[in-house]
Amino acid sequence: MPSTDSALAINGSEPTCDFDWPRWPVHDSAEETAILEVLRSGKWWFGERVKAFENEFANFQGAKFAVSCTNGTTAIEMALRATGVVEGDEVIVPCYSFIATASAVVTMGAIPVFADILPDTLCIDPADVAKEITSRTAAIIPVHVAGRVADMDAINSLAKQHNLKVFEDAAHAWGSRTNGQGAGTLSQAGTFSFQETKNMTAGEGGILVTDDENLADLCRSFTHCGRTKGSAWYDHDVLGSNLRLTEFQAAILSAQLKRLPEQIATRERNAARIDAALTEVASVQTLAAAPEMTRRSYHIYIFRMAPEFADKRDTILEALNAEGIPASAGWYRPLYRNRVFQDAHVGPAHGIKSPLANKNVDYRSVECPVCESVCNDAIWIPQYVLLGSDEQLEKLCLGLQKVLKQVANL
Numbered sequence: 001m002p003s004t005d006s007a008l009a010i011n012g013s014e015p016t017c018d019f020d021w022p023r024w025p026v027h028d029s030a031e032e033t034a035i036l037e038v039l040r041s042g043k044w045w046f047g048e049r050v051k052a053f054e055n056e057f058a059n060f061q062g063a064k065f066a067v068s069c070t071n072g073t074t075a076i077e078m079a080l081r082a083t084g085v086v087e088g089d090e091v092i093v094p095c096y097s098f099i100a101t102a103s104a105v106v107t108m109g110a111i112p113v114f115a116d117i118l119p120d121t122l123c124i125d126p127a128d129v130a131k132e133i134t135s136r137t138a139a140i141i142p143v144h145v146a147g148r149v150a151d152m153d154a155i156n157s158l159a160k161q162h163n164l165k166v167f168e169d170a171a172h173a174w175g176s177r178t179n180g181q182g183a184g185t186l187s188q189a190g191t192f193s194f195q196e197t198k199n200m201t202a203g204e205g206g207i208l209v210t211d212d213e214n215l216a217d218l219c220r221s222f223t224h225c226g227r228t229k230g231s232a233w234y235d236h237d238v239l240g241s242n243l244r245l246t247e248f249q250a251a252i253l254s255a256q257l258k259r260l261p262e263q264i265a266t267r268e269r270n271a272a273r274i275d276a277a278l279t280e281v282a283s284v285q286t287l288a289a290a291p292e293m294t295r296r297s298y299h300i301y302i303f304r305m306a307p308e309f310a311d312k313r314d315t316i317l318e319a320l321n322a323e324g325i326p327a328s329a330g331w332y333r334p335l336y337r338n339r340v341f342q343d344a345h346v347g348p349a350h351g352i353k354s355p356l357a358n359k360n361v362d363y364r365s366v367e368c369p370v371c372e373s374v375c376n377d378a379i380w381i382p383q384y385v386l387l388g389s390d391e392q393l394e395k396l397c398l399g400l401q402k403v404l405k406q407v408a409n410l
């Protein structure tokens with residue numbers, strides 16, 4: 001007989017977390033003042049704010065240059081263009097990521113090749129990357145999943161051996177550092193996102209950091225209608241688009257960046273508390289520790305159910321939600337299982353011609369076993385929960401333990 005205090009909310013008891021989690025996005029008078037200043041200045045583009053934010057963010061990650069853009073997806077597209085990936089090239093990406101990591105490759109006319117992930121970091125598996133390299137491979141895009149930095153030493157050494165480009169999809173890794181070095185500076189470039197759920201946001205926005213001035217200049221041209229450094233307004237030397245950030249967004253992002261270090265410290269402290277709470281729980285597999293990481297952004301707190309409970313994940317999530325814990329399945333399907341890839345051999349159902357059509361690609365037999373398991377057994381807790389108070393985190397840990405210790409009865 002379970003004791004009263006272990007009675008589950010899904011069975012009608014009071015939820016353990018009977019309070020509101022911190023609201024996201026966080027903002028205060030810093031954002032309000034900055035937005036009003038931009039508004040009243042009448043300089044809504046080409047003022048000082050975008051430039052200032054780019055410098056601040058480059059410094060924060062430890063890069064020499066930063067080029068802002070409309071979002072994290074276009075940041076990946078410009079990284080592909082600037083590193084010289086061309087139509088028909090193969091680009092190795094992890095299958096556990098947001099669609100943008102792979103769709104940007106397709107948009108640029110190249111072919112995503114999916115590599116599996118490591119079971120205890122959820123980042124791309126260098127050994128599987130090695131297996132996917134062919135004479136057509138041009139680049140590798142590791143993703144720092146949830147802010148944990150991928151094994152860049154192994155990826156960079158493969159790249160060197162095979163003469164490949166590497167840039168990081170760091171869309172979860174604002175502020176993450178490994179051995180003191182910032183995410184996005186561990187390869188040719190790193191791309192970041194500022195959409196609303198991300199740990200710093202202006203609603204939308206993106207940026208690329210690099211130490212390579214040429215690469216930064218090329219990216220700038222792409223964001224700026226193909227204008228090059230010093231060119232006249234209606235001179236367009238290269239093919240570009242308009243990917244510019246507004247002064248309003250930059251003003252908000254500067255305010256968000258000032259708040260970020262303290263928020264990261266809070267998230268790290270609270271993630272460690274969850275780590276400790278979950279080590280006692282037999283039904284759960286926690287991820288590997290990351291002692292090399294000197295700062296970790298924790299965009300998400302992720303743990304995995306033990307294999308024997310994976311098929312109960314939906315019920316476990318319902319029980320966690322009933323306790324007031326906003327847990328979710330996260331990426332529940334490897335990227336290659338999306339129809340955009342499964343149907344690539346026949347072309348898309350809609351009228352838009354896919355760049356993959358007639359490229360002789362067929363993703364129907366792609367199978368990455370680790371990713372398949374993770375998509376079925378991972379549980380995500382969003383970053384704003386990690387900003388909760390000590391009291392809230394204590395209840396969170398209690399709620400997690402209560403549900404996860406009773407999974408056999410669910």
Ligand SMILES: *Cc1c(COP(=O)(O)O)cnc(C)c1O
Pocket residue numbers: 070071072073074097098100101143169171172192193194195205206
């Ligand atoms: C959010 C995200 C992106 C895309 O960023 P947007 O700003 O939404 O375009 C790319 N990669 C990963 C891993 C992401 O989580």
